[in-house]
Amino acid sequence: MTKGKDLPSYIHRRKRDGVLLFRKRVAGKIIEVRLETQFPEGTPVPFALHQERERLIAQPEPVAIGKDMASVLKQYKSLPKFGDLAPRTRSDYDKHLQYFADKLGTLSPKQIERYHVIAWRDAWAKQHSPHFANYRARVLSIVLEHAKDMGLLKKTDENPAKGLKALKYEKQERQEWPAEKVEGFRKAFGYGTRERTCFELCLGTGQRIGDVLKMQWSHIRGASIAVKQSKTGKRLEIPMTEHLRAALAAADRNKESLFILPKDMSKTKTPGPWAYRSAAQAMRKAREAVGAQAYDLHSLRYTAGVELLLAGCSDDQIGSITGQSLEMVRHYTKSVRQRARAEEAQRKRENVTWKRT
Structure with a gap:
């Protein structure tokens, strides 16, 4: 040669x-x-x-087997702390971890620098949203921390994704469903429909949709329903509302499924709970049908707290239904509290008998 x-x-x-x-x-x-x-x-x-x-x-030099990002991701997913994440959180992480495996798998953690992460974050924000980009960057930071634990980054090296300033954006605060939208949904979807059953379970128990979809007929104990929250691990026994009792009495109980909201058995032979994605799509269509696009399923959890507050319940009583801390109870009901204080203030203002001189 x-x-x-x-x-x-x-x-x-x-x-x-x-x-x-x-x-x-x-x-x-x-x-x-x-x-x-x-x-x-x-x-x-x-x-x-x-x-x-x-x-x-x-071209970057080939990365030795076991020292690339693909290996870091594989090891991270095998950790007990990943398995202990709430199912919904783990599912959310999985989507980002698969993205990292596809896009960054052949890289060494040492090849990822802060300016790379910033450029990626900004690109994710344009393609999806600032909230999405901030979340994905946080997951990447967690993965790179594990790369440190594996010895692929020196302990003194800075995690290029750690402490990255989040992109600012105007957050859309969730609001409770207005009373007319609740009534409109009930008129549009009668007892016996899956949409109505799902709606009353979310509103009546004040639980997250993920926990509602896991509810089984065996969880009903007389006039109450037992719940174990996936996110917090809390066990609750929640007395049912009148609307929820009526919805469950009219629900088509599928003998092949243990779940109150089962899969559509005309489309599958395997019994199980209504899948989150399918339920979200069906309920999105239902909300559109009644003009409630601005109020999602999680807003029903807010609505439950507001209804309890307006009924005169204390924060501790509200938390006994929703399973929330007192701080979260106040957060979920802050808008109605503000309105109530403002109305009381204006009434006092109108009742003043003296006049300015």
């Missing part, structure tokens, strides 16, 4: 057949790549050869 005076560095022409090869030492070994750009000996070097050479020189 000869280099040839006309060839740039790293480029050699094989003697036996004249094929041009790119050769470079990587980690103590010589790698050899057949070039796409080939030309006869003695002719001018084409510009394409210089372009291909620059590309090959700029």
Whole structure:
């Protein structure tokens, strides 16, 4: 093999057949790549050869097996702390972890720098939303912390995603369902429909949709329903409202399924709970039908807290239904509290008998 005076560095022409090869030492070994750009000996070097050479020189060195991001992700997913995440959180993480595996799997954690993360975050914000981008960046930070634990980043090295300033955006505060929207939904979807059963379970128990979909007939104990919250692990026994009792009495109880909200058995042979995605899509259509697009299923959890507050319940009593801390109870009901205080203030204002002089 000869280099040839006309060839740039790293480029050699094989003697036996004249094929041009790119050769470079990587980690103590010589790698050899057949070039796409080939030309006869003695002719001018084409510009394409210089372009291909620059590309090959700029390529990152291959990452050793077990030291790439794919290995970090695989190990992270095997950790007990990942398995202990709430099912919904774990499902959310999984989507981002798969993205990282597809896009970053061949990289070494050392190759990821802060400016990379910032550029990726900004691109994710444009493609999806600032909230989505901030969340994905947080998951990446968690993964890179595990890379430290694996010894792939020095303990003194800065996690390039850690402490990244979140993108600011105007948050849409959830509001409780207005009374007319609640009534409109009940008129549009009668007892016996899955939409109505789901609606009354969410509103009547004040629980997250994920926990509602797991509710089984065996959880009903007289006039109450037993709940174990997936996110907090709390066990609650919640007396049922009149609307919820009526909805359950009219529900079509599928003998093949243990769940109050089962899968559509006309589309599957495997019994189980109504899938989150299917339920969300069906309830989205139902909300659109009654003009309640601005109020999602989680807003029913807010609505439950507001109804209890307006009924004169204390924060502790509200928390006994929703399973929330007193701080979260106040957060979920802050809008109605503000309105109530404002109304009382204005009444006092109107009742003032003296006049300005």
